[in-house]
Amino acid sequence: MTLTASPPSVDGGQQVGRRRSRRASVPYLLLVPALLFYAFVVLWPTLQGAGYAFTDWAGRREAPGFVGLDNFTELFSAPAARSALRNTVVIAVSTTIVQTLVGLALALALHSALASRNLLRTMFFAPALLPPVIIGFLWQYILTPAGPLNDALGAVGLGGLTQNWLGDPSVALASVIAVIIWQNAGLTMVIYLAGLEGVPPELHEAATMDGAGRWQRLRHVTLPLLVPATTIALSLTLIGSLKLFDQVYVMTGGGPGYATETLSVVMYKEAFVSGRYGYSTAIALVLTMIVFAFALLQLRALRRFEVQR
Amino acid sequence: MTIDAARSRPARALIQRATLGTALVVALGACGFVNSGDDSTEDGGSGGSLTAYVNTEQNTGLAPLIEAYEEETGGTVDISSATTDELNQQLRVQLTSGTAADLIRVSPGNSSPVAAGVLGREGELTDLSDAAWTDELGDDTRALAEVDGQVLAFPVSRNAIVMAYNRQVFEDAGIEVPTTWQEFVDACAALDAAGVTPIAAPFQGGIFFQFWVYALAGTLVYAENPDIDAQLAAGETTFAENPEWGEVFARIAELRDAGYFSDGMLGIPADQGMQSVATGDAAMVLMVSAGLPQLHGYSEGGADAFGVFALPGNDDPEATMVPVAPDFLAVNAAADPEAALGFLDFLAEPENVAAYANEMGVLPGLATDVELDSDVLAPIAPLLADGRSVGYANYLWPNGDVQQTMLQSGQEWLDGALDTTALLGQLDAEYAKGQS
Incomplete structure (x- = not known):
C-alpha cells in the first residue's frame, strides 16, 4: 500500500489555524479578570499617585495645582531630604552587606551535625517573625542610656563602651542598622540553609578526593553553588532596607535631629504630619525609582555570576 | 466538523462568556457601577444621633x-x-x-x-x-x-505646662519652690550638689523639649509683647531678630551648659524621664498637666508625692505666665x-x-x-485666675512645619551641632515658607 501525503486544502488549513488560534486564546482570556483587578487595584492608583508628585496636593477637597518639577527640586535641595537620602543609601548598603555575610556565616555554621542546630536555627530566625514595630519598641528600651545594654556592659566591666545609643547623633544610625541586622539575619540564614541543601554532597566528596581542604571546598564548591541564594538574599535585603520605615520611626522618629531619617520616614511625615501629599508622593516616586534601579543592577550583576557557573 | 470539535466549541464558548462576564463584573464593580446589594445605610442620622x-x-x-x-x-x-x-x-x-x-x-x-x-x-x-x-x-x-x-x-x-517635682527630693535638698529664674537656677545648683539630676529631660523625639520653649516664651516673649504673632505674620520681626526669642533659647542653653538636664537627654523617652522623677533620681520634669496622672502612677505615694509650679522665666515673680492649651x-x-x-x-x-x-x-x-x-493644679490656679495664661507659642505659627523644624533642629541645637542663630534662622525660613 502506498501512502501519499497531501497538503491540507486552503480552507482546511484556515480552519485548523482558527481552531488553534481560539484554543491558544483561552488561557489569555482566563487571565483577564485578574489583570483587570490588578489594573484597578495596583496600576491605576500607582499612575494616579505618580501624577500627584507633580502637584501641590494637600489632601483637600479642591483640585491640586500643577507645580511641575518643584517637588523634586525641593527634594534634592532641602538639607533634611538630602540627609534622608544619604541615610537611606548608607542603611541599604551596610545592611545588605553585613546581613548577608552574617546570614551566610550562620547558615554555614548551622548546616552541620551539631546536636543543637535546630534549636539554634529557631533562635536566630525568631526575631524575623516578630513585627518590626515590636522590635522597635523593645530595642528603644534596651538602648536607652539607663537601659539593659548599658547596664550589662557595666556589669561585665565594659562600662567604657556604654553609649547613648539612640540619643547620640554619631551613634544612632549605626544602632538602627545593628537592630535591623539582628532582626533579619535569621531570614538570610534560612535562605542560605535552603541553598546549602541543594549542594550535592558528591561534589564535596570529589573535591575532597582531589585534595581540597575545607576552605577550598567552601571557596570553589559551596559558594559558587550558593549564588542563586545570594541573589535572593541580597535582593530581599536591599529592597527591604531601602524602604525601611517601622524600626526607624519607632526607635528614633528619624532623630536625634535628622541623624536617622530615611526617605520613607520623611515621606510619612510630609504626608501625614504636614499634609503635603504632593511632595510626599514625589519622594515615594523617587524612592521607587531608586529601589528599581538598585534591584535591577544587583540582579544583572549576580546573574552574570550564575551564568558563569 | 469533527465530533470532538462539535463538543468542544460550546464548552469554549461557555468558558469565554464566563470569563468575559466575570471580567465585566470585576471591572464595573471596581468602577462602582454594580449595585452590591448592600443598601444598608448608617442608622443614626436622625433622632438626635x-x-x-x-x-x-x-x-x-x-x-x-x-x-x-x-x-x-x-x-x-x-x-x-x-x-x-x-x-x-x-x-x-x-x-x-x-x-x-x-x-x-x-x-x-x-x-x-x-x-x-x-x-x-x-x-x-x-x-x-x-x-x-x-x-x-x-x-x-x-x-x-x-x-x-x-x-x-x-x-x-x-492643659497647662507645669513643672512637676518630687516633694521628698526638694525637702531633702532643703529647697523651696522657686518663683524667679534666679531662684530656679539656684535650686538646680543645690540639687546638683546633692547628687540629684535637677531636671529630667526626656527629649527623645523633642516633644518634652518644646514645653521648655513654650513655657519660657510665655513669660519672656508673650508677656512682653502680646502682638508678637501679628508682627511675625506681618514680617515686622523674625525669630532671629527678636531679642525675646533669643532669650528663650539662652535660658535653656544656660541649663544645658550647666549640666542640669539628664545625661543623654536626646536618648531618653518620656516615660523613663517621668519615672526618674518618681524614683528620685531626678528632681523635676516640665510636662503638660494631662500627663500628671501617669507621673503619679509611677510612685507609690501617688499624687501626694509630687507638687507642681509654674516655670519662672525672669526675676519678677508676678510676670510668670502659664502656657495653656x-x-x-x-x-x-x-x-x-x-x-x-x-x-x-x-x-x-x-x-x-x-x-x-x-x-x-x-x-x-x-x-x-x-x-x-x-x-493637684491648685498652685497655678491663682495665676490662671489673674489671667496669667497664654496659648502655646506654636499655635499661631502658619503651620505645623515650623514646630516640626523646632523639634528636629532643636535636638541638633541641644547637641551643640547648631547654634541659636542658625536654629532661629531655620524657624524663620520655615515660617516664611508656611506663609507663601
Missing part, C-alpha cells in the same frame, strides 16, 4: 457624659477614638473623602493640617458662634477657637449639625464641665466657675 471621632483622652472623659446624655435626651453618640497623632493623620483623609464623623477632635490654631484654623479657613467646620457657651470662652482659648470672627471649636478641657471638639460642616450642637450644649453645662475636668484631672475648658475635686 451623632458620630464622634476623638482622641483617647477625650474618649475617657466623655464616656460617662455620653451615658448621661443618652439617658437624658434619648439620642445616641457613636464614638470612636485614636491617639492624637493617629487621629491627626486619619482625619484629613476622612474629611476629604466625606467619611468624617459629625463631631471631631481638632488641634488648636494652625498647629496641624487638622487644626481649627486650617480647617476653618477651608470651610470644613460649622460656625458655633450662636451657642450660649461661647460667652464662657477665656481670652486665650477664644483666640484659638475663633477663625475670621467665627467660633469654630468647643474646648472640652485645657485647649483640647477642642468641632462640628464637621458636612454633617447635620443639630445633634452635634445639642451635645456640645450639654457638655457646656457647668456640672458637665466640672465632671469632665474631675474625671480627667484637667482644667475646665470653659471659664466657668466650677468645683474641682483635685487640688
Whole structure:
C-alpha cells in the first residue's frame, strides 16, 4: 500500500489555524479578570499617585495645582531630604552587606551535625517573625542610656563602651542598622540553609578526593553553588532596607535631629504630619525609582555570576 | 466538523462568556457601577444621633457624659477614638473623602493640617458662634477657637505646662519652690550638689523639649509683647531678630551648659524621664498637666508625692505666665449639625464641665466657675485666675512645619551641632515658607 501525503486544502488549513488560534486564546482570556483587578487595584492608583508628585496636593477637597518639577527640586535641595537620602543609601548598603555575610556565616555554621542546630536555627530566625514595630519598641528600651545594654556592659566591666545609643547623633544610625541586622539575619540564614541543601554532597566528596581542604571546598564548591541564594538574599535585603520605615520611626522618629531619617520616614511625615501629599508622593516616586534601579543592577550583576557557573 | 470539535466549541464558548462576564463584573464593580446589594445605610442620622471621632483622652472623659446624655435626651453618640497623632493623620483623609464623623477632635490654631484654623479657613467646620457657651470662652482659648470672627471649636478641657517635682527630693535638698529664674537656677545648683539630676529631660523625639520653649516664651516673649504673632505674620520681626526669642533659647542653653538636664537627654523617652522623677533620681520634669496622672502612677505615694509650679522665666515673680492649651471638639460642616450642637450644649453645662475636668484631672475648658475635686493644679490656679495664661507659642505659627523644624533642629541645637542663630534662622525660613 502506498501512502501519499497531501497538503491540507486552503480552507482546511484556515480552519485548523482558527481552531488553534481560539484554543491558544483561552488561557489569555482566563487571565483577564485578574489583570483587570490588578489594573484597578495596583496600576491605576500607582499612575494616579505618580501624577500627584507633580502637584501641590494637600489632601483637600479642591483640585491640586500643577507645580511641575518643584517637588523634586525641593527634594534634592532641602538639607533634611538630602540627609534622608544619604541615610537611606548608607542603611541599604551596610545592611545588605553585613546581613548577608552574617546570614551566610550562620547558615554555614548551622548546616552541620551539631546536636543543637535546630534549636539554634529557631533562635536566630525568631526575631524575623516578630513585627518590626515590636522590635522597635523593645530595642528603644534596651538602648536607652539607663537601659539593659548599658547596664550589662557595666556589669561585665565594659562600662567604657556604654553609649547613648539612640540619643547620640554619631551613634544612632549605626544602632538602627545593628537592630535591623539582628532582626533579619535569621531570614538570610534560612535562605542560605535552603541553598546549602541543594549542594550535592558528591561534589564535596570529589573535591575532597582531589585534595581540597575545607576552605577550598567552601571557596570553589559551596559558594559558587550558593549564588542563586545570594541573589535572593541580597535582593530581599536591599529592597527591604531601602524602604525601611517601622524600626526607624519607632526607635528614633528619624532623630536625634535628622541623624536617622530615611526617605520613607520623611515621606510619612510630609504626608501625614504636614499634609503635603504632593511632595510626599514625589519622594515615594523617587524612592521607587531608586529601589528599581538598585534591584535591577544587583540582579544583572549576580546573574552574570550564575551564568558563569 | 469533527465530533470532538462539535463538543468542544460550546464548552469554549461557555468558558469565554464566563470569563468575559466575570471580567465585566470585576471591572464595573471596581468602577462602582454594580449595585452590591448592600443598601444598608448608617442608622443614626436622625433622632438626635451623632458620630464622634476623638482622641483617647477625650474618649475617657466623655464616656460617662455620653451615658448621661443618652439617658437624658434619648439620642445616641457613636464614638470612636485614636491617639492624637493617629487621629491627626486619619482625619484629613476622612474629611476629604466625606467619611468624617459629625463631631471631631481638632488641634488648636494652625498647629496641624487638622487644626481649627486650617480647617476653618477651608470651610470644613460649622460656625458655633450662636451657642450660649461661647460667652464662657477665656481670652486665650477664644483666640484659638475663633477663625475670621467665627467660633469654630468647643474646648472640652485645657492643659497647662507645669513643672512637676518630687516633694521628698526638694525637702531633702532643703529647697523651696522657686518663683524667679534666679531662684530656679539656684535650686538646680543645690540639687546638683546633692547628687540629684535637677531636671529630667526626656527629649527623645523633642516633644518634652518644646514645653521648655513654650513655657519660657510665655513669660519672656508673650508677656512682653502680646502682638508678637501679628508682627511675625506681618514680617515686622523674625525669630532671629527678636531679642525675646533669643532669650528663650539662652535660658535653656544656660541649663544645658550647666549640666542640669539628664545625661543623654536626646536618648531618653518620656516615660523613663517621668519615672526618674518618681524614683528620685531626678528632681523635676516640665510636662503638660494631662500627663500628671501617669507621673503619679509611677510612685507609690501617688499624687501626694509630687507638687507642681509654674516655670519662672525672669526675676519678677508676678510676670510668670502659664502656657495653656485647649483640647477642642468641632462640628464637621458636612454633617447635620443639630445633634452635634445639642451635645456640645450639654457638655457646656457647668456640672458637665466640672465632671469632665474631675474625671480627667484637667482644667475646665470653659471659664466657668466650677468645683474641682483635685487640688493637684491648685498652685497655678491663682495665676490662671489673674489671667496669667497664654496659648502655646506654636499655635499661631502658619503651620505645623515650623514646630516640626523646632523639634528636629532643636535636638541638633541641644547637641551643640547648631547654634541659636542658625536654629532661629531655620524657624524663620520655615515660617516664611508656611506663609507663601
